[in-house]
Amino acid sequence: MTETLSGAAALIRALELEGVDVVFGVPGGAILPAYDPILDSPIRHVLARHEQGAGHMASGYAHASGQVGVMMVTSGPGATNLITPLQDAHMDSIPVVAVTGQVATTAIGNDAFQEAHTWGISMPCTKHNYLVTDVADIADVIHEAFHLASTGRPGPVLVDLPKNILNADTEWRRGGQLNLPGYRPSVKGHPKQVKAAVDLIHRSERPVLYVGGGVIRAGATDALRKFAELANVPAVTTLMARGALPDSHPLCLGMPGMHGNYTAITAMQRADLLIAIGARFDDRVTGDPRAFAPLAKVIHVDVDPAEIGKVRNPEIPIVGDAGAVLDQLLAAMHKSRGDEPAPERSEWFATLRGWQRDHPLAYDQRPDGPLLQQFVIEELHRLTGGDAIVVAGVGQHQMWASQLWGFERPNTWINSGGLGTMGYAVPAAIGAKVAMPDQTVFAIDGDGCFQMTFQELITASIERIPVKVAVMNNHSLGMVKQWQRLFYQERYSAVDLTSHTPDYVKLAEAMGCVGLRADQPDDVAPTLEKALAVDDRPVVVEFRCDPDAMVFPMVPAGGSNDIVIERPEDLR
């Protein structure tokens, strides 16, 4: 027996069949038909206040849960407002699906009301995209979109749906046909390469595991830990991989890169072998790529063949899923070594311990202030026992949070790494909280970032999504100011956000949140305790922080990682 459905109803049913439980979106003219059947669906719709917010919510949801996040918006401005979240998800390999309304196929190309060439605009910032022109295709396209978003190297997929296609009738047929003859992501690595990698690792004296976000996306953190231990190799975890190996693990050296710690950066510079897994040799990690890890041979494991050799030619390339390849490496190492223990590499570990001792991350919080962001972050970590999902914006607060928070589990650190999207934290935290309602979700945000997307706290209040936001108010665009101070002779240009406007407490209250404030070191813990005690609505805590603090260590952009600036005096 056949059942006739509208395209819109087929869309919602197809989403249900993919296991979607929540859609983040904003309705409008062209997508109107889809907003009717969603009323009768078990799918929850979270009404964002801006389409960009909906997009980052879907991304935060995907980050925290590992499931595909879904955003739904209308044509024209609705779709163009999604471009930032799509590019953000593209850069960080986050599985999301965007459903966008489009003007009727009969109007496409006529500059119709709220028409934009969404397919063309979104092409370079999605893994793949569709313009559906036949209502009978909807079920298959949605199934393909979820498959593409979540397999291989994950990423965003957009489905553009003209209004007349949503309104047309079709005989319902469950999507299941994948028609993707050119899409065959590798899973297992080549056994010969795996064997060669194991031999090289065993022979190396100063190996370093260079762990990227791909390890977290692949759900391979257990395998990573087992492998690091079996091979006795220390690991750095990049900005996208914080928590992939617990920071408390003796083999974990923390974050490398522009604002990484001295030991993590220098370990790579002195290493004779880098084992890169799910990492892409980003310029924020390598600094000047010609001067990066000059002594190291490279084993590069990635699910995306195009990442291998893009920046650095590896001695041993291995194309495959991080989890599958780590399992292969484990098996091959067990087989080749038998009962023989891992090399001790005592000299290497002694060197690393020496660097850790001599180059700690340090700051000096004086009791009488000014309040330092680093202190606030460490107090928050202490009071939560580290048991929270931390979501950051982009800038100084993001770097301090990544440096200082001891991450013990994957998917507890959510940030915009590749694109560096200011304003990411508030909406992404909302998405994470929807995915993980039983966990404390704390956004650590800057005042500049907060002012870009805080209106989504209205969404959070009304939808009862009790996220917490620490606004690190240094009344400036702190990272830009830091660069002007260090590299533009202290000529400050367009970085002052003024100290008391807006009034963040009143602003929070106006949005239905609890608003709190602290400006003295002694007040930090009691204020955070108050914030943590609230569980029925969002909380905004403003911390009035030192406007002149700078993030160190620092490798200046494009510089060699051999020169790590640990304090401002080092620059002179």
Added chain:
Amino acid sequence: MNHVISVLTENKPGVLARVSSMFARRGFNIHSLAVGPTADPTVSRMTVVVDGPEMEQIIKQLYKLVHTVKVIELLPGDRIEREIMMVRVSAEPKRRPEILDAARIFGADPVDVGVATVTFELSGEPERLADFLELMRPYGIIDLVKSGRIALSKDPKTKDAARAALRSA
């Protein structure tokens, strides 16, 4: 140095835009690009001539496009290639015989004749087209259109080579 790559894609709307957009955003330089159907109507072939040393990265990025089915780099000794052009040459009546003579040697067909011009069609290997253009240049080239290169791999000439090719395919 020019490289020739043959890209087999699904024959779907927008595939050319996907390929050219990828080349543009990755900063790869396209020398010429010719698209057309293959014997299989669901598959298109693009012959792309590119400059630059980043062949491995170009091929990988092409494979990353979901609609790309196969990418083959056609190396100089292993390819047959052709290009077609039409060139309009200034040819006053008194110079016409020598121009037509030269064209005959190259096998270029006059496809249009005007009061003071002759338009030739010539297809062949790119070097031959370039030679003919050099020869015509002194008379005055009024207009020129080229199809872009098309190429196929050479077929094996021995049974052993054919078996080897089959194995590697």
